[in-house]
Amino acid sequence: MEEFVGAIWHRLVTRQSATDFADARVDLAELQPQLAPFYRGLGGAPGKLLEAAEPRPFRAPRKLIQRIAGSHRRHAVSWQDERSLRLPPSIALFPERELNESLYLWLTAMAAVTPVIRRWFGDNQRASRHLLEARPGLGKRYREMVEAGLLLRPGPDQLQDDAWVRELAIRRALLQPGSVESLPRAPGDAWPVPFWLYPAPLHDLSVVAEDDSSEQQGEQPPAPPEQVDSARRTARRLDDSKETDGFLIFQLESLFSRVEQVELDRCQEDNLDDDLGAAEDLDIITLSRQRRAGSARVKFDLDLPAPQQDELALGEGIRLPEWDYRRQAFKEDFCLLQPMLADDAEPAPLPEALKPAARTLRNRFSCLRPERNWLRRQLQGDELDLDAWLHLMTDEQRSTEPGACYRQRRPNQRDLSCLLLADLSMSTECGINEHERVIDVIRDSVTLFAEALSGSRDRFALYGFSSIKNKQVRYHLLKNFNEPYGDAVRGRLQRIKPGFYTRMGAAVRQSAAILEQEQSSQRLLLIISDGKPNDIDHYEGRYGIEDTRRAIQQARALGIQPFCITIDDEGSDYLPYLFGDKGYALVSDIKRLPEMLPRLYLNLTGAC
Amino acid sequence: MIKSINTTARYLPQGNEVDLFHHAAASQLPVLLKGPTGCGKTRFVQYMAEQLNRPLITIACHDDLTASDLVGRHLIGAEGTYWQDGPLTRAVREGAICYLDEVVEARKDTTVVLHPLSDHRRELPIDRTGELLKAHHDFMLVISYNPGYQNLMKGLKPSTRQRFVGLSFDYPTPEREVVILCQEAGIDKQTATQLVALGNDLRRLKDQDLEEVASTRLLIYTALMICSGCSVREACRACLAEPLSDDSETLAAIDRLISCYF
Numbered sequence: 001m002e003e004f005v006g007a008i009w010h011r012l013v014t015r016q017s018a019t020d021f022a023d024a025r026v027d028l029a030e031l032q033p034q035l036a037p038f039y040r041g042l043g044g045a046p047g048k049l050l051e052a053a054e055p056r057p058f059r060a061p062r063k064l065i066q067r068i069a070g071s072h073r074r075h076a077v078s079w080q081d082e083r084s085l086r087l088p089p090s091i092a093l094f095p096e097r098e099l100n101e102s103l104y105l106w107l108t109a110m111a112a113v114t115p116v117i118r119r120w121f122g123d124n125q126r127a128s129r130h131l132l133e134a135r136p137g138l139g140k141r142y143r144e145m146v147e148a149g150l151l152l153r154p155g156p157d158q159l160q161d162d163a164w165v166r167e168l169a170i171r172r173a174l175l176q177p178g179s180v181e182s183l184p185r186a187p188g189d190a191w192p193v194p195f196w197l198y199p200a201p202l203h204d205l206s207v208v209a210e211d212d213s214s215e216q217q218g219e220q221p222p223a224p225p226e227q228v229d230s231a232r233r234t235a236r237r238l239d240d241s242k243e244t245d246g247f248l249i250f251q252l253e254s255l256f257s258r259v260e261q262v263e264l265d266r267c268q269e270d271n272l273d274d275d276l277g278a279a280e281d282l283d284i285i286t287l288s289r290q291r292r293a294g295s296a297r298v299k300f301d302l303d304l305p306a307p308q309q310d311e312l313a314l315g316e317g318i319r320l321p322e323w324d325y326r327r328q329a330f331k332e333d334f335c336l337l338q339p340m341l342a343d344d345a346e347p348a349p350l351p352e353a354l355k356p357a358a359r360t361l362r363n364r365f366s367c368l369r370p371e372r373n374w375l376r377r378q379l380q381g382d383e384l385d386l387d388a389w390l391h392l393m394t395d396e397q398r399s400t401e402p403g404a405c406y407r408q409r410r411p412n413q414r415d416l417s418c419l420l421l422a423d424l425s426m427s428t429e430c431g432i433n434e435h436e437r438v439i440d441v442i443r444d445s446v447t448l449f450a451e452a453l454s455g456s457r458d459r460f461a462l463y464g465f466s467s468i469k470n471k472q473v474r475y476h477l478l479k480n481f482n483e484p485y486g487d488a489v490r491g492r493l494q495r496i497k498p499g500f501y502t503r504m505g506a507a508v509r510q511s512a513a514i515l516e517q518e519q520s521s522q523r524l525l526l527i528i529s530d531g532k533p534n535d536i537d538h539y540e541g542r543y544g545i546e547d548t549r550r551a552i553q554q555a556r557a558l559g560i561q562p563f564c565i566t567i568d569d570e571g572s573d574y575l576p577y578l579f580g581d582k583g584y585a586l587v588s589d590i591k592r593l594p595e596m597l598p599r600l601y602l603n604l605t606g607a608c
Numbered sequence: 609m610i611k612s613i614n615t616t617a618r619y620l621p622q623g624n625e626v627d628l629f630h631h632a633a634a635s636q637l638p639v640l641l642k643g644p645t646g647c648g649k650t651r652f653v654q655y656m657a658e659q660l661n662r663p664l665i666t667i668a669c670h671d672d673l674t675a676s677d678l679v680g681r682h683l684i685g686a687e688g689t690y691w692q693d694g695p696l697t698r699a700v701r702e703g704a705i706c707y708l709d710e711v712v713e714a715r716k717d718t719t720v721v722l723h724p725l726s727d728h729r730r731e732l733p734i735d736r737t738g739e740l741l742k743a744h745h746d747f748m749l750v751i752s753y754n755p756g757y758q759n760l761m762k763g764l765k766p767s768t769r770q771r772f773v774g775l776s777f778d779y780p781t782p783e784r785e786v787v788i789l790c791q792e793a794g795i796d797k798q799t800a801t802q803l804v805a806l807g808n809d810l811r812r813l814k815d816q817d818l819e820e821v822a823s824t825r826l827l828i829y830t831a832l833m834i835c836s837g838c839s840v841r842e843a844c845r846a847c848l849a850e851p852l853s854d855d856s857e858t859l860a861a862i863d864r865l866i867s868c869y870f
């Protein structure tokens with residue numbers, strides 16, 4: 001009974017304390033496809049992702065009912081770092097949907113013009129003012145939002161003395177951005193300002209996967225811990241890109257002791273004395289990645305096939321460069337790509353289950369006939385070649401022999417080479433249902449693709465890849481351009497298994513180098529991917545994306561046409577940046593991949 | 609003498625291209641103009657032709673364009689066959705500026721006829737008639753292309769492009785583009801400024817969201833529509849959104865960008 005009453009009570013107070021207009025709620029997910037181009041159009045960094053912000057704790061005076069309900073302790077405020085822009089997962093601040101949408105747009109615009117927040121109060125005012133001046137269309141909505149927003153802020157009844165003075169300053173700054181110089185001091189946090197951006201939360205304390213780039217380490221001397229402590233005011237907020245430089249290597253165990261030493265940045269430069277317990281902030285420290293990195297290290301040690309079970313490594317490996325966007329330079333010879341061959345795979349026939357589909361596809365591909373063209377100056381043909389005839393007529397040394405004055409329709413030889421590169425990273429291990437894993441579908445897709453192409457005259461090669469940091473990019477030869485397709489290749493395809501991580505840039509570079517050797521006039525690099533480029537060193541987030549993009553651009557410069565087929569539902573967030581608007585296709589229902597892949601190929605190569 | 613009053617081309621220089629073109633003309637060197645579509649390349653050539661007081665012959669290239677289309681061919685008349693000069697041959701004979709617009713659209717074997725014209729020989733061999741035509745003193749070859757296009761089948765041969773003096777074009781700076789909009793469309797400066805700012809927002813969407821971005825030409829279209837009484841938002845949508853994308857989310861985003869200004 002007590003429990004029951006408790007539950008009702010809880011529901012009651014939670015509802016009472018709620019400040020949301022649930023009917024007018026706008027979710028980030030629905031607006032996201034528009035927000036990303038909007039952000040870029042306003043000048044935001046093109047590689048940046050859009051993600052939902054985690055709620056973070058605020059110590060601001062709450063209404064009584066909110067205190068009773070235990071709500072409003074945390075707020076999902078907006079912030080960004082090198083990797084992504086974080087916006088609230090949903091907004092229901094205003095009773096009208098339109099205004100809630102407008103708030104998303106406003107925050108996105110703010111983020112686009114303010115890549116970094118240094119002084120929360122000043123920077124936000126400056127950004128707002130700049131936006132309102134430069135884009136007068138924003139003014140009307142802004143005023144509406146602020147007017148409605150001010151009503152929701154705590155009033156003098158909840159705020160005493162200094163806190164109220166501070167609140168007044170914020171209100172004035174919202175009404176007239178740029179008009180208030182500094183933020184008056186007051187204890188606790190100011191009530192979150194939904195129109196403004198916040199600095200990145202602290203997550204200084206990550207365990208960083210050891211970086212194999214020993215050559216690079218000289219550049220960045222490890223930061224002595226004292227330095228970290230002395231930087232009280234700006235308690236190091238290291239974003240993704242910086243923290244993975246490999247100079248702060250903490251053990252998991254030391255994590256908690258370090259937290260205690262760190263000052264919290266309260267987003268208010270004038271307000272440091274009043275301290276929120278460091279422990280409260282623990283949950284905003286993103287532990288998941290660190291954990292992943294930590295466990296990953298253990299995992300690959302265990303998982304790496306023992307040499308005798310592993311595929312045959314071919315040669316010493318190939319050194320390839322990697323693009324470091326932060327330095328805007330290549331790290332020469334940074335990656336070691338190891339071509340591998342499952343040399344002990346027994347030749348195998350096509351699995352029964354795939355036979356019907358394979359037959360249809362082969363038939364369909366065997367009549368791949370590109371558009372026809374005319375052969376001129378033939379001795380006989382379908383039509384008179386007027387040009388040739390005129391030439392003959394006007395030729396001074398005209399001979400009496402019959403002229404070659406006909407033209408004949410002839411199918412053009414298709415002149416195309418395609419390299420299929422499949423992402424065989426660990427993530428393909430995961431199951432779609434109890435019988436099948438992603439890797440199984442990828443294997444079937446590649447197999448059917450090969451069956452289809454073997455029916456055509458197009459030259460094709462099949463490769464797969466995965467990686468364990470830069471020193472081991474595993475590049476699996478499944479079929480090269482010159483090997484005929486047959487049971488030997490089928491056997492190798494049956495042996496495909498999930499590997500490790502996804503250092504896509506290196507694999508793309510190697511594939512481009514192979515394609516470059518091809519004489520065909522059209523060269524297609526088809527990539528099957530299941531997610532973002534990533535690896536366990538610094539190769540993740542923006543770094544991996546920028547390197548991959550670079551590799552794609554390099555391939556393009558060689559006259560190769562890259563195209564990506566992804567099963568990652570979030571692919572649209574980053575693939576346009578990598579492959580261009582028209583350079584990728586998303587197959588959201590992975591079960592359809594085997595059928596879609598050959599179809600996409602037909603579309604891409606201009607036959608139908 | 610060819611210059612007629614109503615064709616006088618207004619051209620606002622972006623940099624030192626006018627000087628460079630004069631030098632190239634004086635040195636009898638061919639010129640290559642690079643830049644995105646609608647940024648003023650054609651207009652520049654028109655303007656320079658007038659400045660140099662030379663006739664201008666423009667050829668829009670396409671993938672069916674053959675060497676005969678440029679050089680000439682035999683035609684059949686009442687009296688039998690006769691030879692007719694193509695536009696290139698005419699320009700070479702008469703001392704005109706021959707402008708090959710979007711030259712990469714032409715097949716690579718077509719552009720080979722340009723080689724002997726674009727180096728010190730300055731001559732055009734006409735196989736069909738056996739004539740070896742020496743270029744007129746004032747003949748000048750100008751080609752343009754848009755390096756932004758990514759197409760496997762197209763592109764300028766390095767051996768072709770390295771015979772040219774290259775000039776790079778881009779969309780004019782905002783200040784200049786505002787002036788151009790005011791001049792070309794007669795729109796007020798304030799609206800022009802907003803349009804140009806919007807245009808620059810849209811240009812940031814290049815590659816990732818849009819294949820082609822808002823050109824100066826499209827901004828002028830928008831301004832013209834507005835001046836003829838169309839509502840600003842509708843004009844923007846019709847000239848700056850719809851021609852650039854078919855994707856509904858991208859269109860929605862462009863719409864949002866438009867409403868940041870108007």
Ligand SMILES: Nc1ncnc2c1ncn2[C@@H]1O[C@H](COP(=O)(O)OP(=O)(O)O)[C@@H](O)[C@H]1O
Binds near residue numbers: 619645648652
């Ligand atoms: N510098 C300029 N001065 C005057 N008008 C310009 C200038 N640049 C572009 N324009 C305008 O833009 C339009 C499109 O330019 P155009 O020369 O046709 O582009 P392109 O040949 O590069 O595709 C022109 O008709 C002209 O009205």
Ligand SMILES: [Mg+2]
Binds near residue numbers: 646649650709
């Ligand atoms: Mg033009």
